[in-house]
Amino acid sequence: MRRIAPALLLLCLPLGGCQHWQSVLNARGPAASTLAHMFWIFVSVLATVWVLTMIALLLALRRRRPEDADPLATNPTTERRMTITISVAIGLTLLTVISLTGLSYAAQKVLFAHKDGALTLLVTGQQWWWKITYEDSQPNRVFTTANEIHIPVGEPVLIKLESSDVIHSFWVPSLTGKMDAITGRQNQIQIQADRPGIYRGQCAEYCGLQHAHMGLIVVAESKEDFERWREQQISSAIPPGDEERQRGMEIFMSKPCIMCHQIRGTDAGGKIAPDLTHVGSRRYIAAGTLETTRGNIAAWIVDPHGVKPGVNMPTIQLEPDEVQPLASYLEGLK
């Protein structure tokens, strides 16, 4: 590292604004904390090595030989001293890398040790969103959602990672390091949050046109809140309460929306796009791109390619007076 990194980082935090919900250094889980500690140990050791080397270089740049000295001449005493100095420096370098390797291996053992948890999720990366399935031994308690994971605080959660198209990488830096979702394979990763909060994640493996807009959030909450959320997610969609939403539902069911999207409890049964049963309860739409408001939903439906150029959702032909009821209906799917 070029300078004393911690001081500099503190200096740069104001530059970076106030949000640190996707930061390696804002650790909010045991794994991320271990990694953050390890990071600072590495930075301090390596910064010291850098500073010492540069001091040696600067000292070496002072002139020594007389101007007309023979460049081939060597002084045996100097040669011996330099040999000894370099041997010591190499010995110390070796010691440093061996210690850091040991530290790394120890951390690896801790981080990747399997802990039993109550929850298992199947997360499938798709171009360009995350399909999230909460597994359960009772089939009627299995449910699917998208781009928003809820977990109870203090419990390890196992995530199985798969991909339905190209390679993606699941990364929520405040909780733990990343793991790839690879076509034709299943990887596993554990996450755990120590305190309630909303942590953002993002696909970290280049996956095509909209790789930049493939976010997700993890909501860590108390056990009670989590259970309440889970029960709500398991239930079917609530029928529309007013006339406008009723009309919105009819529009949804009469359009190609149902070819791809599912709304449990209705005729919409498509499986290739995000499940919309409780889309109104999610904080973001379009994989962490837009906040879930009626206006944003309308904007997204009218012109998905304006928000995420190249996204797989087609632009559906809608009459101007159809947009508002449709957005209203979707927003109401709490």
Add this chain to the structure above:
Amino acid sequence: MTRALTSHEFDAVPEVTRLATGERGGLPGVQSEADAPPSPDELRDDQVDGPELSARLAKTWGTEKGLIGALSTVDHKIIGRRYIITAIIFLFLGGLSAVAMRLQLAQPESKLISPDLYNQLFTMHGTTMMFLFGVPIGEAFAVYLVPLMVGARNIAFPRLNAFSYYVYLFGGIMIWVAFMLNIGPDTGWFSYVPLAGPEFSPGKRVDFWAQMITFTEVAGIAVAISVIVTVFKMRAPGMTLDRIPLFVWAELVNSFVIVFALPAVVTASAMLILDRLVGTHFFNPAEGGDALLYQHLFWFFGHPEVYIIFLPATGWVSAIVVTFARRQAFGYIALVLSLIATGFLSFGLWVHHMFTTGLPQLGASFFTASSMLIAIPNGIQIFCWIATLWDGRPVFRTPLLFVIGFFFIFVAGGLSGIMLASVPLDTQVHDTFFVVAHFHYVLIGGNVFPLLGAIYYWFPKFTGRMMSERLGKWHFWLAFIGFNVTFFPMHITGLMGMPRRVYTYLPEMGWGNLNLISTIGAVLFFASFVLFLYNIISSARRGPVAEPNPWNAGTLEWAAASPPLPQNFDRVPVVTNREPLWANRDSLPVVAGLSVENREQIVSTITHGRADLRESSPEPSIWPFLTAVATTITFVGSIFTPWAVVWGSIPLALALMGWFWPKTSTEDER
């Protein structure tokens, strides 16, 4: 300055064989071809002297005027100069694409560049910098300098060398023309499957990328072979293994790494083309293929690639440090062994690019150890250079400034690399801007800064004119500051969660200010290159005329004229020291007896550098160029139809027949 070696002087250099004297020389009992009596009707270089000798040799080794002559040339200096200029043009193109990306990222949700164009831009940036600049620039310097530094009159296999240049040029032009036509690749310089496979990247974009790999790898391996043979068999008499200049050692090790690493990526890209073009399923998991296989093949090349870029730079650093410290290299043997160790170790690190793919943990941790271990040979090199400077008398000219910049930047990049070697830490920083910062510290620090120093250093040799020192110092400081302002903040951007290869980001992520700083730095850094270009052009036209040895350096290339004559040396020098021009300040011992009328070269023994044979060096020929054209037609055609391989083989076969047609000239009869 030079003179023929008389009999009694041979005692001083007992390993040297007298050439063409008709007497036996060398080891007792060994009758070497070089000792054979000369043909009496052929003019030899001990029969003429001075300007007449120079002129006659220049005619024998020269290149014909005109277009055909220019395309037929086999002069390593002309090919090398074209190679260097072409690689630097690609450096500028790669730099321009980087500046475009930085402008897009300067603020969140910028609409300056569409995602499709952005993805092409970063693919072209990486591809250009790695394949069209990084690998060729090291080889380009080898083509120009290695024959001069080992005291040869031309590179080994000069026609293969010429062929390689044209193949490289055509491959580079092809990919950039494709980009201009909006069919540039958009899957990253690594083109991971399945994203780059037929299902998710229809169209021809990835095919152009994969074929570009084929072009540059054919070119790269051809040069590597030429360099290896030149270093092993064409060294000047007396240049034993421990008198080979460090630059030449670096290029030799580099060439071996190229020969062993590039076939892996050719395999990967060929399998990718087969998947795309003829429907094989090497990488299709649905049909029993494996997506991870591609990554293994790619990185088995991809990590040595980093050292292919870095190793020649160690040669530039060694040459500049020794010359400007006014002291011979400290720890020559250690430096050479470190180079070789780096070459070997570079093949044992590739998995650290794949720590997040879910590999078995124990296996991954071995690669942590091997990745950290490479710090040792690199450390030895750094310490030996510092020791050389310590005991020397540093002269602060522009080349040394860039080498000092190299130390500051490269060591920082090497140390952040130690973090990436650790499996757990890598899971956090992998594929983020932290990695982007790291490898730009390593690659720009480890290759571009030494390269800029090397250009200032060898420019007088290449052109016969000096570059401006005043502009050079401005260039250095602008580049050093611009570089750090661009890339240091990226460490923090990455830690704050910004992944690589994103065309934009949301304002609420809080990455805006850091990205703006990086963009300002990138503009400064680019400005430094504009200044550099101006310095090159104005110095080439009006710079002060350079002496043969303007820096008072010690290696053989400085014994040749600036720029060197076609024959390099009027008489082949005899090497008695690692720094021949420092050991023999007044006159360089030479051997005499080579033909003046034919392209005759000395072939020497591998270890002792004892003159062994007189061998004719190939004459200029248009066939390498025509073969390269035929190769290009075949490769580009095969992007569109597999049948191009069949039909393209006909012109290719004709061109090769022309190239290898048995010659009846006198040159091969002895």
